[in-house]
């Protein structure tokens with residue numbers, strides 16, 4: 056290669072430019088921070104490891120640097136909270152999930168209702184009072200809606216049928232009972248609404264279209280309810296669903312259905328859709344793949360479902376769901392081993408925080424929970440914490456809904472997921488009906504590999520084979 060003297064200034068300028076960019080982006084750590092994992096390439100930092108080798112990279116960092124530690128990804132320093140420090144984060148009000156969500160997922164730009172601080176409290180209150188407190192009343196409807204979904208999405212499998220699972224099939228299955236609970240029995244019969252719910256988190260561009268679909272179907276139903284209430288007075292029988300609950304709420308009630316009101320209610324409904332459908336659909340998919348890849352468990356779990364089905368004559372009550380102890384334990388294990396390496400929602404440090412170990416987390420820092428460090432903890436799960444322990448929950452009396460310092464899939468502390476009772480119920484009823492009706496296998500006959508996208512884990516893509524059980 057030939058270099059002339061004229062090219063030297065160009066090299067010097069390029070060098071100066073790189074140096075300046077690096078200096079501007081250089082992570083600045085305050086005093087006493089958690090250790091920064093060393094890296095070789097300026098600006099890039101740990102981004103490549105994070106994107107392409109997250110599980111191994113984080114495990115090595117944890118081993119070498121302890122808990123917590125800092126990494127430098129996408130030009131930003133992030134603190135990773137493991138098995139010990141995560142508990143402090145969830146206990147302290149200094150770390151805010153809301154503030155972090157606003158920075159990381161700009162959903163509030165589309166669902167304007169999220170810009171009001173009071174929405175969060177109202178949303179949590181609604182899930183508690185509507186989804187959880189009334190959960191037993193929804194059991195019958197939930198199983199009916201799940202069966203409609205299963206028959207529509209999987210149907211008759213007299214001959215073994217390979218069902219592709221990457222096309223949102225589980226969102227469609229899960230969306231129907233959630234639509235029923237949210238907008239009631241009339242509207243949830245509408246396939247456009249169920250589809251709008253199932254597809255809501257797929258892409259941001261279609262969100263407004265989904266809001267318009269719901270508004271169109273919601274308007275006549277709300278108007279009729281207001282009219283019936285006026286005419287029937289005390290004789291009015293309020294339907295059991297979230298929109299009725301909102302109509303009677305001092306903050307969300309109304310006497311007239313205006314366009315502004317419809318927008319407000321639709322946005323509120325979609326906030327719950329975002330929290331509930333994607334998560335539940337993901338985890339029922341993980342659970343089915345976990346089941347399909349483990350023939351040694353099929354008979355044992357099937358026998359429990361068959362016995363309960365006979366006992367209830369096909370109509371599950373909350374007591375029958377409580378009797379699904381093996382299935383519950385299996386689902387818990389699937390939730391423990393199925394999650395991503397890092398929790399999806401980070402926490403933002405709102406003011407400088409001194410940890411119990413004396414380290415300081417500066418104001419504004421994003422803290423991510425290292426879920427796998429908590430879930431693959433040898434003290435809690437024995438010498439091989441990464442193996443699938445289907446009856447660990449049953450043997451230790453830990454139901455799938457019980458949050459615990461070694462089981463963080465639903466978060467922890469006062470902001471732990473209030474919808475977990477609904478979600479676990481839905482997953483268990485869905486699995487119960489599927490296992491009763493079909494033999495379910497993986498195409499390879501083995502455990503299919505999960506998909507890793509950076510620190511996120513997604514269900515396998517191989518598809519599942521369903522075949523009718525002979526009755």
Ligand code: HEM
Nearest residue numbers: 179182186330331334335338464465466470471472474478
């Ligand atoms: C398997 C399904 C689900 C999983 C894995 C899940 C997980 C979570 C997690 C990890 C959090 C955050 C906790 C934290 O960081 O502090 C959360 C919060 C929340 N989830 Fe779920 N969730 C699921 C289903 C649902 C469902 C079905 C609903 C509603 C019916 C729901 C409603 C909520 C609400 C309202 C919050 C906010 C709680 C608060 O900030 O106080 N979730 N969920």
